[in-house]
Each structure stands twice: as structure tokens, then as C-alpha cells.
Amino acid sequence: MANDTRINFIYLSEQDMIRAGVTDMAACVDTMEEMFGLLYHGDYRMAGPNNDSHGAMIMFPEDSPFPNMPKPTADRRMMAMPAYLGGSFCTSGVKWYGSNIANKEKGLPRSILMFTLSDADTAAPLAYMSANLLSAYRTGAVPGVGARHLARKDSKVVGIFGPGVMARTSLAAFIAACPQIDTVKVKGRGKKSLEAFTDWVHDNYPQITVQVVDDIEAVVRDSDIVTYCASGEVGNPDDYPLVKREWVSPGTFLAMPAPCNFDAGMEVPDVRKVLDNTGLYEAWYEEVPKPAHHCIPLVGMKFMDMIEEGRFSADGLEDLGAIVAGDAPGRQNDDEIIMMSVGGMPVEDVAWATVVYRRAIEQGIGVKLNLWDTPALR
Template identity: 25%
Template sequence: MASDGVMLLQGEEVNELLMGQEAAILDAVKRAYQIHACHQTDMPPDGFLRFPGKERERIIAKVAYLGGDFDVAGIKWVSSFPGNLELGLERASAALILNSTETGRPMAMMESSIISARRTGAGAALAARHLCPQERVTSLALVGCGLINFETLRFLLSVYPMIETVHLYDLSAERAQQFCRKARQLAPEVHCEVQATFEAALKTSPIVAMATTAVTPHIDSLTGHQDHAVVLHTSLRDFSPQLIRQGDNVVDDIDKVCSNQTSVHLAAEQAGNHDFIRTTIGDILNGDAPELDETKPFVIYSPFGLGILDIAVAHVTYQLAKEQQVGMSFESFLPKSWLER
């Protein structure tokens, strides 16, 4: 009979378990994308909880089943409150529940902002690796100097070990300098340079990672970009619909990214279709994607952020916790049968 025990993992435990596990996380994210492209997943529409008078604040419920050799389900409940930064708090917080697909019962509950950030960074780096030849990349440009781009940097350094320079731009020069100091801890041999404008940062590198808190498009041009630059549009709402349609577009899930007023959604509404999207990252990884459109001046990768990635990385975390006997186990979390109460 299946155990009723539930594992509880706190944030610092999750952090310790995933430290140095970049290869395992990249592999889990890759397999999740591939499984999704083979239609062995289920992800109902995300639930967006919003609040009167607060345009940027939201809490999102991401429910997912990940099949294949994972065969696990769960839900991530993640909040984004950008105003927290002014209070000295993290912008995002999250909790995640993993469920058995044999009994439906919860197996684990864990802090998930770390998982969320690392799966996001890993997904962006994985896409970059398959969209931009390794020999081209000795520098990166990061626009937005928060946790998401820090984790993106972590995984880009893993897939592009020849990186020498990281160029940074943020509306807050203080945050950019703070990011520099943190990046030196991550990779002391990599040189960080803070750029004064977005345009200056754009010119520096073949890979540009966007991770801002923008809620509406504010960029109409990528003038000055390097030839066939790859733009990791993780924040989803930076670019105007016209700019999106100028690029060679790759996404993680066409239906999901064409929703919730993302830049790609606005472009699809403008065009009346989503034919401007060439393919998905899952099809690229499975070898089923059309070739790169060489007529387009740049590639834009717009990942909606799939719940299956959280489930994949949470499953890795759960397995590591069991192996290392980390976390607190509640053997009697569930009640007795109603017949025994």
C-alpha cells in the first residue's frame, strides 16, 4: 500500500540540494520539453489571481502533469509582487506540491521560488544553446538585473563555458552593481560591465537575455543588434507586436504564449494568426523543427514558463532529498479513513 507520508522541504534545503546540479536540471528541463512535444503532458490554463488597483501584482496557479519517465503531477502557486523590492523583500515567492499519479496523494510540499527561477534560467540557456552556435559566444548581455537573469547567467555559463564578459543593463544602476558583485561570486573569472543604456547593451553580444518586470511593450526596435542575435525574451512583455513579427520566433508552447497579453499574443492578434512563430523548443530538441529562417535578422525565444518544468525540477529535488535524507517527513499527514474516525 502507498505511503501516506509527505515530505516538507524549506527554501534553504531546496537551495542546498540543487547547488551544483546544473547538469541534472538542464537534463530534466530538456526531457520535459521533449515529452511535452510528444503530447505526453497536461497543463490546464494557468489561473491568474489579480488584485484591484494593482497592475503588476499577481499570484499564479500552474497545474501540470508530466508523463514519460517522470509520470508525476503537481501544482505551483507563485506570486509576483515587484513592489516587494522596495521593502527589501524578494519579488517572487512560491510553494509547490508534488502528487503521486498512482494514488493522487501529495508526496511532497516544497518552497519553490528557487525551483521556479532555476527552471527558468535552465530553459533559457537550453534554448540559447540550440539557437546560437557555441563558438560565437564569448559575451552575454543581460537586461534586468534580478534573480531570473542571475539564474539565466548561471546556466548560460554552464552551456557556454568560453564566456569572458557579461554586459548588464538595468533601470537601477545600484541593482546593476549589486548584480555585478553577485556574479563575481558565481564566476570570478568573468568580467562584468554595466552599460548606460539598453541600446549599448544590445550591441555587445550575440545573446541578449531580457528579464524585466514590464507589463506592457516598451521596446520597438533592436537597432544595433549583432548579426543573427538570439534574444531570450523571458519577461514576455518587453517588445512591441511589430518587433516580434520581425524576428524568427521560437516559443515553448504556442497556445500558452499566445495568451495573457504577452508580446507574442499581441502580435498574433495584430496578424490574425500565429504563423510568424516558426517552432517550439520541444520540436527543436526532438529534431522535428523547420530550419532557422535566415531571412530574419534575429531570433526571439519567448517562453511562457511551463508548469511541467517546475514539476520536472521539483521531482529532481524530491529524489535528491530522499537520497540524502533531507527535509521533514510527516508520516500521518492525511487523516484516517472516515470509517475509522
């Protein structure tokens, strides 16, 4: 009996993705939690020699003899992020990450993302999908997983620096994890972004009070959950948004997916320091010059620099996957201060893309495309 060599897949536009539930944050948080369990037990693969690489990025020179070659401008990224995820997912895929802050001058998002989901056995495509919302929601869901295990259950006040897309999805995830949240304090750089964020909160969470504050200190003080979501120039940690120990109340959970620095008071061992995936930071640390925090502005890279410089013990680092799996403790009392670094991983894209794809198939969403009936070359 001849094999069926036809390969069909579906294309999902952004509107198709919305119809298939990509903005279902509660489900996304659940999916990310399941993914972290698989991550901890090793049922996954990413790129790189330790299978934990963030991806492969094209690097552009400051000076090129080719006039059309892109310049290494702020937040310029062209990057492939591949992964395989096992468990109930058992799929693989790759996100193509294109980013340039100058896109905003053209009326475009800073990042333009696409994702290819593939059969893990044959590598045949299952779906080609718009990935801006996919990426935004899985990124926001990770702080939500952290909040589920590390924030106080009675958390009510969220402090946000940077009222962009990441702030919206992180807040949605915090609310899914801590339903008693009733206030968000936000600091932004411009009136337009603050108004857009406030309108979004009022439209989606009318029970939440929005307070616009004047500085980062006000974001942090008296907040139960804190997140910094503002993009910025990378290179000098002195210029990154700062967290000072004197601002942080007992019991605060800080989830940091964007540039951030912290003072010596936050370095002390009784401030718990959590990574979303220890292997990811180890892979990054092998790949970049030192101090690594100059190259990758996440607090997790400062943790790694502190270990290298002998200012912190590697035994003090905690892994979110171990906490989710129950092999390490979550929050142990109401006074603990916990800071979690959020790096983002392609396995997250694979997990959420698989869930959205399966919903799309069930509901007949998307455009069916044919790769071939019989391949011309075999």
C-alpha cells in the first residue's frame, strides 16, 4: 500500500489566532505551568550545546561597506528560536523574531513575529501562524505562573513600570493567578502609552483602579507584585531601571521580564532569587562577554555575574520549574521578598502554539494550504 505523501497545513492570521483563543490568559498560564513541569523533568529541547539556548541571532556590524545592510540600532533583532516540547504537546517549532524600535515611526509594532509549528516526527509543518499575540501572551503568562507560586495569595496592588504590551499581558496573568488584585500603579514615559494602557485596563478589568504615578519608587512602594516591562538601551546597567531595597515592602513578589538593576540591599541572601530556567541563563552566560548584565539586561544575568564575582552562592539560585514540580518550595511566609527573572524561551511558544493550533483545528479556523501532494524531489 502506497504511503500518503500529501502535506497540508493551516495558516493562521492574527484574527484567526484571536478566534482560536490566543488571548485566553487563564488557559495560557495553565499551559505555561504544564510546560515548566516538562522543562524541569527534561522532556524538551532547545538549541545550543546544553539544549537551553534562547536562539540564534543575526549580528549586524556598526560599519558595513554595504549600504543596504541593516544597522545595529536600538532593539534590532533578527532571530530564530527553535524548540521541541514533549508531554501532551509532543510538537516542535520555530519562532522568527524580527524587531526594530524604528518600526514605530512606520506605524508598525516594534516586533513582527511568525511561528512555524511542526510534527515532531516528520518535521512536516502543521501550521504557520501570526505570532505577535502568541509571544506576548506566553511572555506575560510566565510572571503569572510565578505569581501563582510565589506571590501572596491576598495580593491586591500591582506596580508596573512601562505600560506597553508586556505590561498588559503580565497584568492579565497576575489577575488570573491572584484574583483579589484591585489596584494597579503604573509609570510610563509618555501620555499616549499611559492613556492606552488605562483604557485597556478599564475595558478588560473594570474592577481594577488605575493610579498613574510619577516615578519608579512609587511603582514599587506598597505594591504586592512589581514588574518592570519597559524596553530600553542595553549596555550600561547604571542606566537600567533600578529597584532599591528600601522601596520594597515585606512580602513583595517582583517579576522582571525587561531591563532592570537592583541595589546592594537586594543582593542579600534573604531576598529569594528565582530564574525561569537555570539552563537558559547558563547558556546565555557562555555566549556573551562578561559582565553579562551589560549584554543581557535581565536581573538573572546580574545574579550570574554576582556568582562569578563571588558575591552570591550558586546554591542560592532557585528554579521556577523545580518550584512548579514541587521539588522546591514556593512562597513560605507572608514576609518573603522574591525576585524572579523572566527570560523567555522558545518552548513557551511551542506550548501555547500547540494549544491554539489544536483549538483552531477543532473549530475549523484558518486557511488550509498544501505543501505538496507528491514531492518533486525524494
